[in-house]
Amino acid sequence: MQRAFVCGTSVLGAIFVICSAGMAQNSPAGQRPAQGNPPAGAQGNRPQQGMARGPAPPVQGPPHDPHDLTGVWNTRRGYGGNSYDRQGPEMTPWGQQQFKLAKASNGGEYTLQETNDPVITKCYPPGVPRIYLQPFPLQFVQTPKEVMILYEYDHTVRHIFTDGRKHPDDLTPTYMGDSIGRWEGDTLVVDTVGFNDKTWLDRAGRPHSDQLHVVERFQRMNQNDLELDVTMEDPKALAKPWNAHIGFQLHPDWNIAEQVCADNGDFVSFEK
Template sequence: MIKFVAALAVVGLAVTAPAMAQAQAKSKAAAAYKAPRGPDGKHPDLNGVWQVMNSAGWDIEPHAARAALQLRPGPFVPVPAKSVLALGAVGAVPAGLGIVEGGEIPYTADAKKQRDANRANYTDLNSGDPEVKCYLPGVPRANYMHLPFQIFQSEKSMIIAYEYAGAVRNILFTDPGPAPVDSWMGQSVAKWEGDSLVVTVSGMNDRTWFDRAGNFHSDQMTVVERWTPTGPTTIRYEATITDPNTFTKPWKMSFNLYKRQGEDARLNQFKCVEFVEELMYGDLRKEPLK
């Protein structure tokens, strides 16, 4: 028995060692990468159209594939997975390894109960996911939705334009002080640390979620982003979330962004307001649609 266990250990090492060595080699290569300089000649060029290749938009924590809740007229309530026959495969949530470092968000006990309630009723028009109503996604959610975004970087300024709902962020390099009012996308103040763009985002309201799985925050949240080029077509994105009203400690998410190439490197139009007008205001029609 001892010999058998030892043999299994040897096999396991033989399988994992090359993978670990490959990962370490990639990490060293990323650390050694020197990105082309941007318009100012000093800092990396982040210009381009970027997009994720993960399923964090559905759920930022590790998750198996599952049926989504069904959208239907009338009361917006969850339905059992077997009842989502009308949606078929398009109503499925793809599996994902998650982007939360450590795997689990450190909610307070009360906040976790609220997350569970959000998850059970995410299509509810009053208390559900703001994405259902085409509200702006907030930060960091805007960066890992299924639609791309474009960074415009000049010698003295930078903006990020998102395909989803035409959202825009103005990246400030001079701190104007506290945000005058809370907003959906917050206030972004940036600085360079070596080849990493570090952006502190504050002044966000409490109406945005992290994903479609009910993960949320309060209006006390601060996000510190790090955008680090790791190759000609990749950026390593990291965000540290601090919100003492919702979480027991700061936590971090991280993932890769990929640069779109060729004729695909452009933003299309996704003005989703027109898709939700009937959903939100259809009951006000004098003669409701059948």
């Protein structure tokens, strides 16, 4: 049976983010377990995000093409997290002031009066790289001209153009930005600009401006392990670049399910 996830915000009583999984216990082959405890092996033998990165995983399993990232992946850490490390970035005075105004959702234990997280209260797309902190997997799809990332969270689709084009001069700011990619050896380097300033860098509330510049470096280490190094630069919000590392594990039997963020208070005009 197909699974469907609905994450919504309600305006009645003590309010929580609710993610419901339908028919999870009887999931057929090709369907992953319902959200909750990470599936067995999801953590792998690699360090969790926010911890020192150890040596690269050894080559294991069948031969792999390092330029082929296709498949469904989930963070090795498991499901979600408020940030990428315990220290956080060095922020500018503007960034520090904005951070003081943020009311994090603390992993879902909150009421709408206790958080101003725009992803929770307004169903905004999380942006990059915060979307990797959302507790849902992603799928890579590759064509000769682009790499697409299909995020299960709110059915977000990201286009990374690899045909040699440059960023447009007249970019309209968006939640996920404009992404172009190139291969440096076995590493896919993704350069993203053109963000709006409506989202956070992480779930803890660290801000960014429309000057945010994100560089991601994806490297498939073996058949089952994908490593991502992220550099965030924002002269308005960050005093110096913020570097993060995220590890992913391949799940060949998983499919991307339907997951919808619904703001029951004002779903159609949530950006007003």
